[in-house]
Amino acid sequence: MTRRKQGGPGGGAPAEPRKADLLVQHGVVLTMDGERRVFRDGAVAVAGGVILEVGPAARLQAAYRAARVIDARGGVVQPGFVDSHVHLSHHLDRGMIPDVWPESREHEHWLPYWRALTPRDAYLSALLACLEMLRNGTTTFSDMSGRHAVETRVRAVREVGLRGAVTEICWDLPPHPSVGIGGTRACVRALERIVDAYPRKPGSLVWGAVNFSGMGRATDKLIVAAKALARSRGLTMAMHQSFGRRDVAAFGQRGARSAIAHLHDLGVLGPDLALVHMIHVDAREAELLRRTGTHVIHCPGASVRTGMGASRHGRFPEMLRRGINVALGSDSGNYSDFLDVGRQAYLAATVHREAKGEMPTISAHQALEMATRNGARALGLGDEIGSLEPGKRADLVIHGRGRPEWHPMGDVVNTLVYSAQSVGVDTCIVEGRVVLEGGRSTLVDEEEILARVDRAAHRLYRRMGWTTPSPWPVT
Numbered sequence: 344m345t346r347r348k349q350g351g352p353g354g355g356a357p358a359e360p361r362k363a364d365l366l367v368q369h370g371v372v373l374t375m376d377g378e379r380r381v382f383r384d385g386a387v388a389v390a391g392g393v394i395l396e397v398g399p400a401a402r403l404q405a406a407y408r409a410a411r412v413i414d415a416r417g418g419v420v421q422p423g424f425v426d427s428h429v430h431l432s433h434h435l436d437r438g439m440i441p442d443v444w445p446e447s448r449e450h451e452h453w454l455p456y457w458r459a460l461t462p463r464d465a466y467l468s469a470l471l472a473c474l475e476m477l478r479n480g481t482t483t484f485s486d487m488s489g490r491h492a493v494e495t496r497v498r499a500v501r502e503v504g505l506r507g508a509v510t511e512i513c514w515d516l517p518p519h520p521s522v523g524i525g526g527t528r529a530c531v532r533a534l535e536r537i538v539d540a541y542p543r544k545p546g547s548l549v550w551g552a553v554n555f556s557g558m559g560r561a562t563d564k565l566i567v568a569a570k571a572l573a574r575s576r577g578l579t580m581a582m583h584q585s586f587g588r589r590d591v592a593a594f595g596q597r598g599a600r601s602a603i604a605h606l607h608d609l610g611v612l613g614p615d616l617a618l619v620h621m622i623h624v625d626a627r628e629a630e631l632l633r634r635t636g637t638h639v640i641h642c643p644g645a646s647v648r649t650g651m652g653a654s655r656h657g658r659f660p661e662m663l664r665r666g667i668n669v670a671l672g673s674d675s676g677n678y679s680d681f682l683d684v685g686r687q688a689y690l691a692a693t694v695h696r697e698a699k700g701e702m703p704t705i706s707a708h709q710a711l712e713m714a715t716r717n718g719a720r721a722l723g724l725g726d727e728i729g730s731l732e733p734g735k736r737a738d739l740v741i742h743g744r745g746r747p748e749w750h751p752m753g754d755v756v757n758t759l760v761y762s763a764q765s766v767g768v769d770t771c772i773v774e775g776r777v778v779l780e781g782g783r784s785t786l787v788d789e790e791e792i793l794a795r796v797d798r799a800a801h802r803l804y805r806r807m808g809w810t811t812p813s814p815w816p817v818t
């Protein structure tokens with residue numbers, strides 16, 4: 344990308360050009376708006392962190408006098424990716440779970456990890472996760488299960504310059520969270536403190552979320568109280584659900600007809616609830632989701648990494664056909680192992696057709712919708728982000744096309760989803776501020792962060808007595 348200060352008026356316009364802070368011009372602009380308009384030689388004008396106009400470059404150049412111009416010539420401009428489900432505190436243990444690790448033993452890994460993690464580790468984990476998302480073109484995310492005070496994550500999000508919802512680890516059933524917040528009342532009080540300390544307002548860059556583990560580790564009382572809290576603050580609540588047969592069975596033990604029917608009976612389904620994973624869902628449950636407008640967060644990377652069966656058992660293509668809003672999440676450092684929504688979109692567009700033997704089950708175009716506008720809706724931000732439209736917050740990504748994966752470019756969306764994914768993300772803009780430029784953070788020293796992360800992880804593993812797992816002799 345080339346950049347310059349614009350000294351004079353745009354020229355050629357009959358009326359006086361309007362002032363703008365930023366004009367991104369000459370890129371292929373994927374608006375992801377209601378009509379999914381694409382401008383081959385497009386531009387986006389921004390002022391005060393908000394999009395003023397999107398359209399042909401020639402028209403916007405004439406209409407605006409911008410303090411800064413980014414020439415995206417040859418590049419592709421899209422709304423920032425939305426990662427609808429991540430765990431900021433689960434990034435220092437990446438690569439430490441061996442391939443053979445049954446679901447029933449997972450707590451043997453993560454409970455000791457949670458216990459050993461210091462507040463400084465939690466901050467560095469969040470910093471690493473945010474940096475990785477930034478480099479991969481994610482501008483907005485939703486966190487679940489952060490360890491230690493939420494301030495550790497708020498600081499990291501602000502330093503890297505992303506937009507995101509953060510929370511603290513919270514559940515009230517065994518295995519008891521002696522490592523975090525335990526007990527129903529304590530969980531609700533903690534969530535209340537978080538959402539009041541960091542309230543969400545239009546344009547918020549960081550806010551407290553009512554997100555908690557679920558997975559059969561939350562009582563009905565906690566689920567209902569948390570949902571009431573989310574509603575009272577105008578927030579969307581998120582929880583894991585129906586990932587494995589074990590957490591579905593947990594609802595059976597409560598005498599429920601089905602997990603989703605039980606949540607419906609509790610009165611918590613609705614457009615202000617996002618359920619994460621949702622692999623083991625039957626047709627009647629899917630219909631309940633559709634009727635209530637409940638969102639689904641599909642994490643294909645987490646499922647294929649751990650063999651949970653999203654493509655074998657999941658109904659994600661069917662859910663989309665029914666009109667359920669399905670978004671994408673990367674989950675954590677030891678499930679998908681990467682925070683990259685572009686890669687998640689590739690998986691969403693491919694694994695289901697492989698398992699079901701039909702094409703297309705989820706198209707590349709649908710996958711890109713899941714990674715942008717569907718994610719925005721699932722986070723309750725559909726009016727603010729997820730597409731490039733006047734009045735929306737100026738969160739956008741520019742893909743440079745200086746890599747082989749981007750050539751030749753037939754259909755731009757096919758090329759983006761199947762070939763390029765997030766490879767070659769050059770620029771990220773959040774709330775009108777350039778936070779990634781030339782593929783590098785403009786705000787933090789990336790090398791220093793990576794070195795600090797490696798040192799912290801080494802100390803952490805030593806405290807835990809962990810050794811790096813390998814089936815090969817490593818000397």
Ligand SMILES: [Zn+2]
Pocket residue numbers: 428429430487583619674675
């Ligand atoms: Zn998760």
